[in-house]
Structure formats: structure tokens, C-alpha cells
Amino acid sequence: EPEVTQTPSHQVTQMGQEVILRCVPISNHLYFYWYRQILGQKVEFLVSFYNNEISEKSEIFDDQFSVERPDGSNFTLKIRSTKLEDSAMYFCASSESRVKYFGPGTRLTVT
Amino acid sequence: AQSVTQLDSQVPVFEEAPVELRCNYSSSVSVYLFWYVQYPNQGLQLLLKYLSGSTLVKGINGFEAEFNKSQTSFHLRKPSVHISDTAEYFCAVSEGGSNYKLTFGKGTLLTVNP
Numbered sequence: 127e128p129e130v131t132q133t134p135s136h137q138v139t140q141m142g143q144e145v146i147l148r149c150v151p152i153s154n155h156l157y158f159y160w161y162r163q164i165l166g167q168k169v170e171f172l173v174s175f176y177n178n179e180i181s182e183k184s185e186i187f188d189d190q191f192s193v194e195r196p197d198g199s200n201f202t203l204k205i206r207s208t209k210l211e212d213s214a215m216y217f218c219a220s221s222e223s224r225v226k227y228f229g230p231g232t233r234l235t236v237t
Numbered sequence: 238a239q240s241v242t243q244l245d246s247q248v249p250v251f252e253e254a255p256v257e258l259r260c261n262y263s264s265s266v267s268v269y270l271f272w273y274v275q276y277p278n279q280g281l282q283l284l285l286k287y288l289s290g291s292t293l294v295k296g297i298n299g300f301e302a303e304f305n306k307s308q309t310s311f312h313l314r315k316p317s318v319h320i321s322d323t324a325e326y327f328c329a330v331s332e333g334g335s336n337y338k339l340t341f342g343k344g345t346l347l348t349v350n351p
Contacts, residue, residue, distance in 0.1 A: 157337055169281070169327060169341040182338055217281060224269045224288055224331055226339060230280035 128152045130229035132218050138235045139208055147203045147232045149218030158201045159219040159226065160193065162186070169217065175201065208236045239264040239332045243342035251350050252320055258313040258345045260302075260328030268330050270311040271339070272302055275325040284326070287311065298322065323349045 131150045139145050151158050160172040173183040175193055192204045201220075205212055213236045219226040240263045250256050262268060272284040285296025292304040302313045311328060328342040 159338075161339075161341075168343040169329075169339075171338050171340065174338055221337060224337060225271075225283065225286055226337070227283065228273070228281040 130218055130220055130227050132216075132229035132232050134232060135230065136233045136235070138237065141210060141236055142207050145205050145208055145234065147205075147216050147218075147234070149201045149203075149220075149229055150199050151201055151218065151220030152222075152227060153199070155220035155222045155227075157181075157221045157226075158193075158195070159221075160203045161217045161219065161228075162214040163217065163231075164211075164214045172203075172216075205234075208234075210236050212236050239268065239330050239340045241328050241330050241340055241342035243328055243345050245345050246343065247346045247348065249348045249350060250318055253317045255316050256314065256318050256322075256347065258326050258328075258347065260311045260313065260342060262309050262311065262328075262330045264309075264330060264332055266332050268332055270302075270304060271329040271331070272296065272300070272311075272313050273327045273329060273341075274298075275327065275344075277324070281327065284313070318347070318349045320349045320351060322347060 133148045158175040161169050163169045171184050173187045174181045190206050194202050215231045215233050217231045218229040242261045244259045270287040273281040274284045285294050287294050287304045295301045300315050325344045325346050327344045329339045
């Protein structure tokens with residue numbers, strides 16, 4: 127069964143550094159998303175991406191964040207200058223309709 | 238705006254007992270409802286979904302949920318749990334006409350004890 131994959135599984139970075147989290151969505155899906163889950167809290171929507179542009183973003187998704195689909199398979203989330211509060215599990219998801227399939231997540235630790 | 242309330246943050250049960258995890262939602266339009274499960278140190282796995290049709294939906298691992306529009310609920314049930322069902326369960330809603338964005342509840346930690 128096709129699945130969403132994410133790399134790396136764990137990323138440790140220093141405050142102020144840039145990080146890029148990578149995702150490979152399911153191949154025939156058209157909608158792509160990033161969500162995050164701060165430890166002990168609920169899963170929060172960050173951004174949705176369709177037709178090569180952002181279709182919706184949350185208040186969390188400020189100018190420090192950006193997304194890109196650099197080729198036909200990858201979908202990336204970039205955080206330009208990480209803060210301590212960016213430490214969280216970041217989930218990529220893709221869908222062709224209402225049903226979203228999530229990747230295993232990248233645990234980002236900012237020190 | 239849509240929102241989801243999971244009233245129970247933790248639910249401890251004994252193996253082979255029945256369980257119900259409660260979920261209520263708030264939305265001004267038609268909704269699509271989901272339950273996801275997160276096993277320790279893993280990602281989110283779709284357990285079941287309600288998109289339309291029968292209000293009783295069945296999912297994987299013997300779970301089922303019933304959509305109740307009048308009570309704005311989508312409670313998850315299993316008649317007999319196993320230790321392997323220990324996990325965090327998230328209820329989520331997507332509004333009709335939205336960009337398919339999911340709003341999650343805070344999650345319910347189900348702990349099945351022997």
C-alpha cells in the first residue's frame with residue numbers, strides 16, 4: 127500500500143539555524159499538508175498546498191516558514207531561523223480528497 | 238470555525254472490556270469526521286472515517302464510530318479491547334467547502350491493562 131514518507135526521522139538543530147524537513151507524498155495525490163504536534167499537545171494545522179501554491183495557512187505559519195514542491199515527488203517545509211518553541215513533531219500529509227494520509231513524522235529538537 | 242472536543246484526556250480500561258472514547262464537534266456547515274490512532278513513537282494512522290451515508294462506520298482493528306448529527310458527536314467504540322490497542326486516539330473534523338483542512342481534538346490516551 128502506498129504511504130507518505132518523511133526524512134529525517136529526527137533532526138536536532140541549534141536556535142537560529144535553518145532546517146528543511148522533507149516529505150514524499152503518495153504519488154497520485156494532489157493536496158499536501160504540514161501539521162505539527164508539540165509534545166503533549168494536539169496536532170495543529172500549519173499549511174495546505176495545492177496546484178503548486180499555498181491554499182491555506184494557519185497563524186502559526188509565519189514568515190519563518192515556507193513550503194516548496196521542488197520536483198514531482200518531494201514536498202518540503204523550511205524553517206528559516208528556528209526558535210526553541212519550534213521543537214515539535216512535524217507531520218506531512220497528502221490526500222486526493224477528504225481522506226488524509228500522514229507520514230511517520232520528523233521530530234525536530236531545537237537547542 | 239470548526240472545533241473538536243475530546244472530553245477524556247485519559248481512559249484506562251482492562252483487557253477485553255468495552256470502551257467508548259467521546260468526541261464532540263462544533264461546525265456551522267456539513268462536516269466530515271475522522272478518528273486517527275497514534276501508537277507510541279509512531280505517526281498518525283487513519284482508524285475510520287465518516288464522509289456520508291450510514292452513520293455507523295466501521296474501521297480497522299474492530300473499532301466503530303457513530304455519527305450523531307443532533308448531538309454533534311462521533312464517539313469511538315470497541316466491544317473488547319486488547320493490550321495492543323494502547324495508544325493515543327485523535328478525533329478530527331473537516332468542514333464541507335473548506336480546503337480539506339483537518340482540525341484535531343486534544344486526543345485521548347487509551348491504556349489497556351492486563
